[in-house]
Amino acid sequence: MLRKAPSNDRVMGEVSDFVGDYRLVAHNASFDRTFWDAELDRIRVKRKQDFVCSMLLSRRLLPQAPNHQLGTLMALAGLPVTGRYHRALADAEMTANLTIYLEQELMLRFSLGFFLKRIWPIFASCGPGSIKIGRTSVTTRRHFDRR
Structure with a gap:
């Protein structure tokens, strides 16, 4: 199965092309940014986008949280857990839901209705x-x- 899989370089090139210059959202984005940059370096491509970090946003908007782990924030916000933590798809869905929640929180707090x-x-x-x-x-x- 893996013998027939495309190379890492090819896959990363395709992913990079797909993402383009859209901002990437991650919880603890410094980790993801380091990985993303290292993989792009391997194929001699420069990152075109910034990252949005839901953890940094949550530290500013939800200082009352006992910690800023994704699971804790999901529970605090009353958001659905969409799968097991530390699995790519579930973490992506939960980070997206949390980021939308934080965006809405910003809108409400600063009367942007x-x-x-x-x-x-x-x-x-x-x-x-x-x-x-x-x-x-x-x-x-x-x-x-x-x-």
Whole structure:
């Protein structure tokens, strides 16, 4: 089975092309960023994107958490556990859910409801990309969950 598998270099090249310059989200992103950079170095490619760290966000937004492990934060936020921890797909799904929760928490704390109701639909209709407003760059995307 492994003899017929594509090489690591080929797979990493395909993954890198697929991801492009979209930001990557990870819980404890410094670990994932180190791995990502090392693999890209092997195929002589430079990283094109930044990472978003749900653990760093949670430390700022949920200082009352007893720790900032993914499982603890999922329980604190009342989010579903989608599988066993430290398994790629389950961790990715839970990190995505936690990041959306943290994003919504930011919106609520800083009274950005007006933005969500009036301005966000304009950005969302523009499709994925980035819009410059003065010195501010706003990233748009088609999917946005609200509580």
